[in-house]
Amino acid sequence: MKKLLLVCLAALTVATNANADKLRFAYYPSLSPDGKTIYFSYNGDIYSVASEGGTARSTVNIGGYENRPLVSPNGEYLAFSSDTQGNGDVYIIKLKSGELKQLTYSEATDSPVSWSADSKYIYFESTRSGARKTSYRVRAEGGTPELMFEGYFNTVVNLVENPKTGEFLFNESTESINFPTRKGYVGDHNPNIKSWNPSNGTYKELSDYEGKDQWPMVDRKGNIYYVSDEFNKEGNIYKYVKGKEPLRLTGFDESVQYPSLSADGSAMVFLKDYAINLLDLSSGTTSEPEIIVNGSTVEVKRHFQEQKPSRAAVSPDGKKFALIIRGQLFVSDAKAKYLQKLDTPSKERVSEVLWGKDNKTIYTSPEQTGAGLTSTAFQETTVRRKD
Numbered sequence: 001m002k003k004l005l006l007v008c009l010a011a012l013t014v015a016t017n018a019n020a021d022k023l024r025f026a027y028y029p030s031l032s033p034d035g036k037t038i039y040f041s042y043n044g045d046i047y048s049v050a051s052e053g054g055t056a057r058s059t060v061n062i063g064g065y066e067n068r069p070l071v072s073p074n075g076e077y078l079a080f081s082s083d084t085q086g087n088g089d090v091y092i093i094k095l096k097s098g099e100l101k102q103l104t105y106s107e108a109t110d111s112p113v114s115w116s117a118d119s120k121y122i123y124f125e126s127t128r129s130g131a132r133k134t135s136y137r138v139r140a141e142g143g144t145p146e147l148m149f150e151g152y153f154n155t156v157v158n159l160v161e162n163p164k165t166g167e168f169l170f171n172e173s174t175e176s177i178n179f180p181t182r183k184g185y186v187g188d189h190n191p192n193i194k195s196w197n198p199s200n201g202t203y204k205e206l207s208d209y210e211g212k213d214q215w216p217m218v219d220r221k222g223n224i225y226y227v228s229d230e231f232n233k234e235g236n237i238y239k240y241v242k243g244k245e246p247l248r249l250t251g252f253d254e255s256v257q258y259p260s261l262s263a264d265g266s267a268m269v270f271l272k273d274y275a276i277n278l279l280d281l282s283s284g285t286t287s288e289p290e291i292i293v294n295g296s297t298v299e300v301k302r303h304f305q306e307q308k309p310s311r312a313a314v315s316p317d318g319k320k321f322a323l324i325i326r327g328q329l330f331v332s333d334a335k336a337k338y339l340q341k342l343d344t345p346s347k348e349r350v351s352e353v354l355w356g357k358d359n360k361t362i363y364t365s366p367e368q369t370g371a372g373l374t375s376t377a378f379q380e381t382t383v384r385r386k387d
Contacts, residue, residue: 219265
């Protein structure tokens with residue numbers, strides 16, 4: 001397998017340069033305060049791109065796995081997590097100068113989730129106090145992290161601050177902590193949108209639907225948004241309306257994941273079908289920006305050297321290999337003359353692969369739904385690499 005991996009890397013370079021697909025499997029997208037720039041994690045680095053799409057530029061690459069980028073409300077800093085020192089810690093950089101500062105030091109994983117309205121604090125999630133994940137804050141200028149909610153049994157996640165009221169909105173359930181993207185859950189651990197006001201100790205539940213309400217978001221004006229599966233058991237965007245039924249803004253048949261709202265409330269970005277989507281909140285229209293990551297071949301090569309293909313299968317005639325790499329299906333000949341990416345359903349990562357007896361049919365199964373085998377006919381179309 002190790003020898004196969006090395007020869008496939010060379011073929012992958014040719015295949016990636018020759019066939020540029022839409023960007024898939026970027027993670028944790030977020031927006032600048034004015035909604036004009038998207039930040040996202042891809043292949044362990046952080047990139048930025050105009051919200052309408054275009055060529056992304058590398059923004060953070062400090063040698064570890066960097067993710068969860070979040071721009072401060074004043075637009076001056078970018079917070080993110082990196083495992084450069086081992087487990088994930090919280091860092092910030094000044095966007096104008098590139099000055100870098102590490103803010104947390106822990107054997108646990110620290111992941112930023114939001115900023116305070118005045119850009120002085122970063123709220124982050126961690127298991128540093130024990131096995132249970134909960135929320136903390138740390139000053140942007142540095143200092144000792146503070147536990148946001150006292151008590152061992154508190155499991156506060158997805159914490160955001162309401163700039164208008166001073167309230168904190170959050171989820172508090174094992175479902176939102178451990179299985180945020182799981183579909184169809186109904187039970188004792190349904191996540192609801194909750195709020196707590198530290199100035200007067202007021203606690204409220206803003207939603208009580210017996211399903212999944214999670215990922216609260218608030219803009220500068222105090223408008224509250226979140227994701228719920230109430231409409232069709234798929235996560236869609238809702239707006240909280242005090243004293244009334246929530247307003248549903250989308251009706252997707254595929255769930256929204258990891259949304260982020262611009263501070264000015266003009267736009268929202270999220271993952272859907274493993275791609276970055278942008279919701280214009282003034283018009284209600286959703287688009288999928290066409291994003292190009294230059295130099296992605298080099299980054300993919302680095303990533304695969306550290307992580308083997310998750311599945312591999314040899315054709316019955318011994319002349320071809322089928323590989324699953326980051327949920328996508330590739331085929332290579334035994335001598336790595338080519339590496340060809342095959343089309344699979346865009347809504348699913350591939351998890352299993354088998355060859356048919358004819359050496360041309362490949363059977364795959366989807367990761368999330370487990371809906372059985374899907375057949376794909378293989379025909380070589382990629383230009384072969386010259387030795």
